[in-house]
Amino acid sequence: MATKIFGWVLLIAGIILIGWTLLSTYNIFTGERPAPEIFKVAEKEAILPEKGKVKGLETMLEEKMKEIMGEQLREIFPTEFIPKLLNLIVWSILAGILIFGGAQISSFGIKLIKR
Numbered sequence: 001m002a003t004k005i006f007g008w009v010l011l012i013a014g015i016i017l018i019g020w021t022l023l024s025t026y027n028i029f030t031g032e033r034p035a036p037e038i039f040k041v042a043e044k045e046a047i048l049p050e051k052g053k054v055k056g057l058e059t060m061l062e063e064k065m066k067e068i069m070g071e072q073l074r075e076i077f078p079t080e081f082i083p084k085l086l087n088l089i090v091w092s093i094l095a096g097i098l099i100f101g102g103a104q105i106s107s108f109g110i111k112l113i114k115r
Helices: 002-030 055-075 082-113
Strands: none
Touching: 002 082
């Protein structure tokens, strides 16, 4: 009798774990809640040129080209795009693991109930 009760507890716990994971995933992907932040965008510090240093035309042109390319890339991929994508991927993997774990717990509960 105790094993059947424990089996029911495990079955319900597994179903609750799966349901909570699916609800959280739904809320994250509909935008009601942000994904857990594993990856963050680091603030970039501005580097000021040293006073008294004379730069050559070639060096100045190279720096200007890097700056223009950086601006173009930021237009295509905003700085928060990559970390947000990685956070969603990590959450998806974690949700898959949680759902698998909930299924295993529930299946063990069902085995105990059948005894």
